[in-house]
Amino acid sequence: MTGPKPVPGPVDGVATMWGDEDAAVERILKLTERIFGPPPSGELWVGDDAAVVEVTSPLLLSCDAVVEGVHFDLAFSSLEDVGWKALTVAVSDIAAMGGCPTHAVCTMAVPQGTDVERLAAGVAEAGAEWSCRIVGGDLTSASQIVLSVTVTGRLHGTAPAVRRSGAAPGDELFVTGPLGASAAGLRNLREGAREGALVDAHRRPRARLAEGMAARRAGVSAMMDVSDGLALDLRRLAHASGVGVALFGVPVAAGATESEALGGGEDYELLMATRDPDRLAAAFQAAGLRPPLHIGACTADVSECTLEGRPMPLLGWQHAIGRPASQRSS
């Protein structure tokens, strides 16, 4: 991958250059057909102006992006890993509502010379894993790789989607698994490791779809995925619900540090609040899932955000954006 550089395009006026965008789209169409088969009658997938798909209402709709140098480093992740991650982090948002994914479209903005088929193969591989058909996309030039995936999802049964904002004081807090594995995996990669469970957690995150659906069946009051670190995402859930939070501990993945568990992000475990922990545990057991991990409770003091009685460390990732240039610090 070359570094950022100027990219020719329509802004250069009347373009006379014939690239291979159409050829790439043709190959991606063949690749997706190989994995997902032909579209059912009445549907239309990759290759036209828009896809046509059968859906149920209400529809879940979410987009998420991964950016080179921000969410991945090609020294540590293959192009297939990048495609996998882009689809999976978008699917994770569907999991966090208690739904299951149905279709996805993917924008791939890439520098010249990028093997887009390998990116698309990773997207499609993850689509097959999460039963999410890739039905369209957009290919464009850019100076760094940006993959933006939009996933549609459905809700089984009649219960509403699980929001972030439904937690109440007294609700117990759970996560679907130990945290920090992705950050620890990246640290290990930097130190020369090239395989292992932590490295896999960084390169090939998992979406907790079965867990999200079980949690919704169990009537959890609030849920979200832990994408930016527990310390930050917990604050988001608390803020949306108007509650405080008191954790008695944080489950740290084997080989990770507590800081990585609190602030590393990209674990994609689900954070859940419930007033009926037994029902949650039973739903997980019935689905053959490992038991949810109890980490604390919601409180009535909205200013409270504590870990073992002490203030929660200010860890977690937020993108530094939104400040007008005039206010930019040096």
Next chain:
Amino acid sequence: MTGPKPVPGPVDGVATMWGDEDAAVERILKLTERIFGPPPSGELWVGDDAAVVEVTSPLLLSCDAVVEGVHFDLAFSSLEDVGWKALTVAVSDIAAMGGCPTHAVCTMAVPQGTDVERLAAGVAEAGAEWSCRIVGGDLTSASQIVLSVTVTGRLHGTAPAVRRSGAAPGDELFVTGPLGASAAGLRNLREGAREGALVDAHRRPRARLAEGMAARRAGVSAMMDVSDGLALDLRRLAHASGVGVALFGVPVAAGATESEALGGGEDYELLMATRDPDRLAAAFQAAGLRPPLHIGACTADVSECTLEGRPMPLLGWQHAIGRPASQRSS
């Protein structure tokens, strides 16, 4: 806007930086609520892991992206223009199927210091114009601005969506308006112009929604939007349909050149094939639209692509992507 530069992020390990992503999301939520009102009962828009929206089936689904330095230059377009364009080009894909947009989600990948509210204001302004509610998105750091918009759409009535692939030999070809205005507008901007119809065409493209719906009602056999230049998009329609094409002329926008009309792209007029031109004209008239412009016909010779009897110039834009680095030129 600063040039490309390294961006800190989760790949730097445990992040301790607190940016203003959440504050920006909060302001964008307020902005979209001001324009679109609160979500109807049972729906959920910006601010949770995924949006929840009521839809009808089949659903149209399309994504499109605009990239700084490729699709726009901030010397000539404001951030609001960029947001407008990102939403409008995605809506244009829905128009090209004969549908109308319902909901959109938008990924905004931006360098630090970008005023994302101005981008979001442009997206929302276009959303209001095209009756497309902005229901979610993703904010992330990047070294250049990339906006990727996914739009969902619906089809009124029971006729299927209009594909690119339905044209047959003998079908007549039409476009919804003269071409080349966007490229001419950019040329004028480069030469110092700051206003006028051509400049507006470049900064604030229009989606031909009413035209697309009228064309579908009139039973056109194939349709697509002219986003990459007529010369290229015509070849795409011909290739998908398995026909040749013979044009007797190209309608050039006032102030544009024929090259700009054939290869400039970004006009977003619709290209239509029909075996019943009278019915098409009647449908446009009934809808109060300017008459479609007759440009030629489809032929049985798939190798034919001519303008006034001569080979069609090789103009039009394709992104140069897909070649592995080892095959990269220079």
